Amino acid sequence: MPEYKAPLRDMRFLIDDVFAFPAHYASLGADDASPDMVAAILEEGAKFCEQVLAPLNRSGDEEGCHFDNGVVTTPKGFKEAFAQYAEGGWMGLAxxxxHGGQGLPESLGLIVAEMVASANQSWAMYPGLTHGAMSAIHAHGSEEQKQTYLTRLTEGRWTGTMCLTEPHCGTDLGIIKTRAVPQADGSHAISGTKIFISAGEHDMSENIVHLVLAKLPDAPAGTRGISLFIVPKFLPQGDGVGARNAVSCGSIEHKMGIKASATCVINFDAATGYLIGEANKGLACMFTMMNHARLGTGMQGLCLGEASYQGALRYARERLQMRALTGPKAPDKAADPIIVHPDVRRMLLTMKAFNEGNRALAYFTAQLIDVAHRAETAEARQEAEDLLALLTPICKAFMTETGLEATNHGMQVFGGHGYIREWGMEQLVRDCRIAPIYEGTNGIQALDLLGRKVLGSQGKLLRGFTRVLHKFCEAQQEHPQLAPQVAQLAALNRQWGELTQSIGMAAMKNPDEVGAASVDYLMYSGYVTLAYFWLRMAVVAQEKLAQGDDDGFHQAKLVTCAFYFQRILPRTEAHRLAMSAGSASTMQLVEEHFAF
Incomplete structure (x- = not known):
């Protein structure tokens, strides 16, 4: 299994030099997040992830979760690691x-979450779902609900889930069948079955708090009739738990990857539930959790891509095969290490470009979350929310697509050994494959981006971001080293707006134009977005080099940026051509002709 080492140097480059996190935190009054505090958290988080979580990754995959008559047992070491995590205060970092938390910025929690998921994606699902539940209860729960649940969730004594999907519906939540019948004491009796519930049942905490979408008897049809309920596995009593609620696990799924994460069928048999937020407004409440989950899922592409890159790089330096085309590079050995070969370098540089670019996108987005939650003015909070609305589907879909590509490259670098379980590279591919599917498939994210966020706002949300890119390009257009790349980004930024207008005009005549163009539109958007962040990193790296501050790190940034612009960014042209082709070739085949 690849040995994970937290990429602290790259993290600090983004935190200190590119995005100026210390000034960012100071501007939001987050005085506790001092540079020394942040450094200490990163160091301790890295130790926990490298020494505790990473060693459990392959064994957890091999063992998986055990199901016995409704009881789920996690793999050996998982429960103990969670207890250590909770005792260390990591659940309450942000x-x-x-309610017992440390009150540090949300962005710092997401940075720690990156290390956790890179070390052990399956294990990361348990605290990850809990953080989402905490955010929903904090945003929409009553004071009594916050007092009852948040402290115990923060302590890690209890964990949380989100229960949306049912056997007959996933994306189309308006047709859910789970029902909530009001009771005389103000509670509701929740009945129905939910599937694909991550961390829905396990042995790592004394209670599991399910957040469940259901419909009241008089609910309007469709998504306007969905309400959100807190349904605990055990009913709260005093400082602990009381009677078992009518919640049970019917089975766990046998999956391609993330095998140590319990994916459960959860049955509610007139279980006691408590309305959170307003009746029939549950989807809006759940979106607080879903947006948190979508950003977290996007980061899974980064995390697994990073783990795969580290394994592939070590192997490429050690594996001897053939001589370099330009002559021996290791004449004292029987052959040269494969890192000398152009195709291996192509794969490694593609992985490096995606991982480091996606990390920059993730950290920028994390800062927006801080601003949306903590800024003093409503204007600043709304501006951050608008950018988050645009970037969330890009983060989820683009980062998971490119993360899957990265893990595939990592396995390919190993050649035949990459296909063998003992090396651990194929596990990273299997674990990553779910990321483009769950928390809203990438096709749905693409429709959300183009149809709802961009065209639905008459282009307002897109213009908010393209203005950021335009101002950056204006400021850097005379850059002595990077002017050609700046001009390339400026041209793509203009083209982005033109393509959007063209698709919007076509969609006025035929709505299928949106669906036919959406995936290419999202990928185009992702490549342009990463180009912006690569140039931001390159500008800083060039400044550091001019100051004589380099040990090869900043030069590597510039070389990788050049690779991205020359070898990856041209993919935008293929997506442009596909979008411009329209929907006819996609939609004109009659259904019967799909037959075989």
Whole structure:
């Protein structure tokens, strides 16, 4: 299994030099997040992930979760690692101090979450779902609900889930069948079956708090009739748990990857539930959790791509095969290490370009979350929310697509050994394959981006971001080293707006134009977005080099940026051509002719 080492140097480059996190935190009044505090958290988080979580990754995949008559047991070492995580206060890093949290910025929690998921994606699902539940209860719960649940979730004594999907519906939540019948004591009796519930049942906490979408008897049809309920596995009593609720696990799924994450069928048999937020407004409440989950899922592409890159790089330096085309590079050995060969370098550089670019996108997005939650003015909070609305589907879909490509490259670098389980590279591919599917498939993310966020706002959300890119390009257009790449980005930024207008005009005549163009549109958007972040990193790297501050790190940034612009960014042209072709070739084949 690849040995994970937290990429602290790259993290600090983004935190300190590119995005100026210390000034960012100071501007939001987050005084506790001092540079020394941040450095200490990163160091300790890295140790936990490298020494505790990473060694459990392959064994967890091999053992998987065990199901016995409704009881789920996680793989050996998982429960102990979770207890250590909770005892260390990691669950409450960015949680409200009123409920036992440390109150540090949300962005810092996401950076730690990157290390956790890179070390052990399956294990990361358990605290990840809990953080989402905490955010939903904190945003929409009553004071009594916050007092009852948040402290125990923050302590890690209890964990959380999100229960949306049912056997007959996934994306189309308006047709859910789970029902909530009001009771005399103000509670509701929840009945129905939910599937694909991550961390829905396990042995790592004393209670599991399910957030469940259901419909009241008099609910309007469709998504306007969905309400959100808190349904705990055990009913709260005093400082702990009381009677078992009518919630049970019917089975766990046998999956391609993330095998140590319990994916459950959960049955509610008139279980006691408590309405959270307003009746029939549950989808809006759940979106607080879903957006958190979508950003977290996007980061899974980064995390697994990083783990795969580290394994592939070590192997490429050690594996001897053939001589370099330009002559021996290791004449004292029987052959040269494969890292000398152009095709291996192509794969490694593609992985490096995606991982480091996606990390920059993730950290920028994390800063927006801080601003949306903590800025003093409503204008600043709304601006951040608008950018988040645009970037969330890009983060989820583009980062998972490119993360899957990265893990595939990592396995390919190993050749035949990459296909063998003992090396661990194929596990990373299997684990990553779910990321483009769950938390809203990437096709749905693409429709959300183009149809809802861009065209639905008459282009307002897109213009908010393209203005950021335009101002950057204006400021850097005379850059002595990077002017050609700046001009390339400026041209693509203009083209982005033109393509959007063209698709919008076509969609006025035929709505299928949106669906036919959406995936190419999202990928185009992702490549342009990463180009912007690569140039931001390159500008800083060039400044550091001019100051004589380099040990090869900053030069590597410039070389990787050049690779991205020359070898990856041209993919935008293929997506442009596909979008411009329209929907006819996609939609004109009659259904019967799909037959075989």
């Amino acid at each position: 949680a409200d101090p009123l």
